[in-house]
Amino acid sequence: MSITLTYPCRSSVEVATVLPYRATTDPAELAETAPIMEPRFPDRNDGDDLIELLFFAYRDFVADPDRILAEYGFGRAHHRVLHFVDRYPGLTIAELLDILRITKQSLNRVLKDLIEQGYIAQRTGTNDRRQRLLFCTEAGIRFAEELSRVQMRRVARALVDQPGRGATDDPGEALASAQGFLLAMIEPEERATVRRLMARRTKAA
Amino acid sequence: MSITLTYPCRSSVEVATVLPYRATTDPAELAETAPIMEPRFPDRNDGDDLIELLFFAYRDFVADPDRILAEYGFGRAHHRVLHFVDRYPGLTIAELLDILRITKQSLNRVLKDLIEQGYIAQRTGTNDRRQRLLFCTEAGIRFAEELSRVQMRRVARALVDQPGRGATDDPGEALASAQGFLLAMIEPEERATVRRLMARRTKAA
DNA sequence: GAGATATGTCAATAACACTGACTTATCCGT
DNA sequence: ACGGATAAGTCAGTGTTATTGACATATCTC
Structure with missing residues (x-):
């Protein structure tokens, strides 16, 4: 679920697909809620x-x-x-x-x-x-x-x-x-x- | 008075000889008050x-x-x-x-x-x-x-x-x-x- | 002229910090 | 075991920085 695009040498920041938080429940707006690249710290x-x-x-x-x-x-x-x-x-x-x-x-x-x-x-x-x-x-x-x-x-x-x-x-x-x-x-x-x-x-x- | 050791490409930080601040007036201590390299912003x-x-x-x-x-x-x-x-x-x-x-x-x-x-x-x-x-x-x-x-x-x-x-x-x-x-x-x-x-x-x- | 905008002001309150003084419990060295 | 230092807790009073809500004034824009 978490695609690690981490860079070779050391632990720093990885980028994972994550559903962005939306304050809305409007289906039209939610439809365009594509997974975005959310940076994470592996450590x-x-x-x-x-x-x-x-x-x-x-x-x-x-x-x-x-x-x-x-x-x-x-x-x-x-x-x-x-x-x-x-x-x-x-x-x-x-x-x-x-x-x-x-x-x-x-x-x-x-x-x-x-x-x-x-x-x-x-x-x-x-x-x-x-x-x-x-x-x-x-x-x-x-x-x-x-x-x-x-x-x-x-x-x-x-x-x-x-x-x-x-x-x-x-x-x-x-x-x-x-x-x-x-x-x-x-x-x-x-x-x-x-x-x-x-x-x-x-x-x- | 200000020796610029600035690095070639762009304006960033230079290093100038500056008398460091000392809270003392003790001559012995002041004697060892050599000018130190004090960084400065040219801009x-x-x-x-x-x-x-x-x-x-x-x-x-x-x-x-x-x-x-x-x-x-x-x-x-x-x-x-x-x-x-x-x-x-x-x-x-x-x-x-x-x-x-x-x-x-x-x-x-x-x-x-x-x-x-x-x-x-x-x-x-x-x-x-x-x-x-x-x-x-x-x-x-x-x-x-x-x-x-x-x-x-x-x-x-x-x-x-x-x-x-x-x-x-x-x-x-x-x-x-x-x-x-x-x-x-x-x-x-x-x-x-x-x-x-x-x-x-x-x-x- | 009407409504929006930029600012100023009143009163009350809360969050976060301070000083100074004092107490209690515990540790450590002699 | 005594005495001083240390770790923590507490009381009372104060100051700074922030808040909310309500309202007033001047000015701009349409």
Whole structure:
């Protein structure tokens, strides 16, 4: 029942025919429910390892800025808002809500803090005057930069430090494969949105 | 001042001589503070991209189990405890606290819920009777498995789905490089601990 | 002008974390 | 066997981040 197309050398991921989950009972829709190729881990430890590594990596990844934020009396939520507003100036509230996946009320609390303390400023939209476009102030840019620095350092080191990678290995490959993996971890329907967003970045090289 | 050892083809990570940060002012210790090779992104967009991708990947990664947990009336904190106890039966409270990086009080709240509802059981340590060894009950194992399944699926797909990867590419390589990157993201002093922990896994292949 | 949209705001609640202080049981070295 | 250290449990209070539901305002679009 499970056609293993596994690749020769080692246990990693196999592809098996599996009936895809459908929320419908509509016969017309179910008719087109052909078996699809569903990837599986022949050794579930490989999957568990990756799940745990993601947990540990994220744990330490957020610990860096947390230390700095505590000095300013802010939390992680403030960091996320500041980060995205810094990187995508002119972001609207709706866009920010879609990125962060929190409610308007949750966003408002932290956004209010950042505006009141002069890190973020609002401007009424020009095309659509209902929108509030968000921008970082000078202080906001500096703050975002300070937070970014520690995370940037960790990520840069991670690309170079990888055990098993020789000095001859191209870190550009490590970067590309990390980006590829992380992008593929994103919900498929959201990938285009993320790509579109990231294409809007304004920082100079 | 910044010696670029960048690799030919594309902009990714360069290595520059940088004075490492030292918390000390002790001259003896400072004397041995030789410049070390500090990796940098020549194009900071590469770093920012990776930081954001990690955010988005983690956001969607935890969203899967969140939906299931909500049905049971549990939260993320319960999932984390259940996951680690399931995978490392006999885990002690102290070990769990070190993994999760939360306080005893925070752990106790969720652990109590899981014990009261029959997903986790405690046994007094045999070597050291002060310790409480944690184990999943049958129900706990099933619950953990249900939560694991959706995350496993996302991770397995991510290794196969990666855009730019042809069908000829070895997903074993994708797995190895994702593991390498995530492990390298972990605080260096913690990597050994994580490796040691993961070597203790008990699940059959 | 009507309905949809973007934002802001009120009140109440829950999940998850923290600090600080204290207790109990057990282990280990002298 | 005593004393200090360690593992765990617990009490009370607090803060951050999130939630829901309801409603208000301004603006856009047709």
